[in-house]
Amino acid sequence: MSVTAAMGFEAAGVAAGLKSTGRSDVAVVVNRGPLKAGAAVFTSNRAKANPILWSQQAIQDGVVEAIVLNSGGANCFTGSFGFQTTHQTAEKAAELLGVSPGDVLVCSTGLIGTGDEVFRQKVLEGTERAIASLSDDGGVAASEAIMTTDSRPKRSERSQDGWTIGGMAKGAGMLAPGLATMLVVLTTDAVLTSDEADAHLRAAARVTFDRLDSDGCMSTNDQVTLMASGASGVTPSQEKFRALLTEVCDDLAAQLQADAEGASHDITIRVTNAASEHEAVVVGRSVARNNLFKAAIFGNDPNWGRVLAAIGTTDAAFDPYDVDVWMNGVRVCTAGGPDRPREEVDLTPRATDVLIDLKTGPASATIRTNDLTHDYVHENSAYSS
């Protein structure tokens, strides 16, 4: 499972004292080759954390030897001192692994503004200890070390024709487009160039992580990284690799949604017959971000008026008086008016399906979101994160 399911990878997770709970908080994933191809996508937030600024540079040559990840502090808005911390982390890992610092990516997650001298020392010591405990079954430990408010680690694995893709993810809040508060590391032993890895990762993320919009809040620290070792010796077709990578990303995205802070419903918003895929995404996202809709779902209330009110705020092509809305299989609105009685809709299951038929074109898209609950408010008001 996790990032060591594919051949050619070692990983570890250790407790470095960054989390007050004493749980593990520093993870390292190393690619032992023979290939060292890498690709990464980053948060589109213009307020970026220091590890993002570092990793965006380091990924330029398409070579990734290792990635160091810490929870317990975002190292975001911590000034030049914080950037030096990231730099030193890469240098420390590179020195111990005998590689170039420019081929070591860094990820951090936790409270923005955390990144002082104590943080630095703990991260550096944790990196050293994690590298000392690397193993080819360390993927589980690594997946636990990147958890923040996650209630459980997220791991995925798929194999086909002698090659494997594995991955781990963390993220429970600040889940929104342009990625989410997610850190994801994907590994594969398929033979792949870094350009191919980049193209496949962007294509897969676009329809999975980018369409997870739990709470509309975009993180400063998101990074999804793919590392290819080529250790299987198998070169899959481009189509097969992209399909399997998308499957792994989708599985991890579903796990992130299922563990979203305080959520009681996993809502799948499917928009069909839109004029374009872009418009389908815009409509789905508008509904996903409507607090009144989200609160209604929490209350098991099939309040379709709030769906239409949200669609009406977009520029998408649609006729407000010719839209169908279905909830959990019941058409509650058609042709600008009520259809089946709202009592027929059972919203008690956690899995909630909203189907919006725009009747204006051939395109469709699906957005994953969650409801707005007391627990969401509690978790995000009672604790700094």
Added chain:
Amino acid sequence: MSVTAAMGFEAAGVAAGLKSTGRSDVAVVVNRGPLKAGAAVFTSNRAKANPILWSQQAIQDGVVEAIVLNSGGANCFTGSFGFQTTHQTAEKAAELLGVSPGDVLVCSTGLIGTGDEVFRQKVLEGTERAIASLSDDGGVAASEAIMTTDSRPKRSERSQDGWTIGGMAKGAGMLAPGLATMLVVLTTDAVLTSDEADAHLRAAARVTFDRLDSDGCMSTNDQVTLMASGASGVTPSQEKFRALLTEVCDDLAAQLQADAEGASHDITIRVTNAASEHEAVVVGRSVARNNLFKAAIFGNDPNWGRVLAAIGTTDAAFDPYDVDVWMNGVRVCTAGGPDRPREEVDLTPRATDVLIDLKTGPASATIRTNDLTHDYVHENSAYSS
């Protein structure tokens, strides 16, 4: 107080049985002249309620004799039957008042999808009874009849040099730009053409109602109407009229914010030194709509990282590493790092002041919003509205 503070207006509010509580739910405001100048601004939501569709047509000639408002049902997405209900409401009022139906505006508020035969009969009967009980001190009764989840009526009044502006408003949820779930009626006895009324109303709404963004959700039923009777015989200067109208609108907007569903903080977000007023508004609105920021304020947590993360999602000109953030007078972030300790910020008062200094230009803007609380989730999940 309210819409009968200015000379030349009569109003009434009656209970027509639309609200299950038995409280008053139909209001009528009539302009007795001599002028009948009117102007209105409407929700920019493309999913518009039937009364909006009607009133947008009726306002074209700049003449408004009366306005009929009901709570207890939005008459939105109720098909052509719903539009006929609005039409019949205007015709009923016009017949009883001896005016043209095309000079009667209609407003409705309540649950989307409500507008059946029973609703129609109650609205028509209520309109008849309200017109029978019109009086020149009916403004208070009218302001009570338009309440939905409001805990108190909103009224305002200002006088200057022999002329007066008065107004009433309702709105507690779905408070967002392009107006809010607000119905507002403003009256004045100043001498004013309908073109002047239109220009002043748009200018005043732009910097008051349009900058109230309590929960990011845009209504389908919003309408702000200004009626001028000319009964004072005084023609104020354009500057004075606009200034006083803006003051009344600002007062009503503040009352709407103070009564927002479930809120425990009234948050004023001031964005200064932006490249343009538009960018200042975009930045302020982005912060106002960030659920993590809103939940933090509910928890009295000066979590400035969430402010920067929200700013970073915009296209506004700014350097993420040269922004100052102040909360209740304490600078908590400067130059891309922490400034004063968060413990110095006292967020226990309801009035919360967030100042964002973008350091990129001469423009500024203020957005009003509220925090995200347990009571907000409760009110919007436990009751359909």
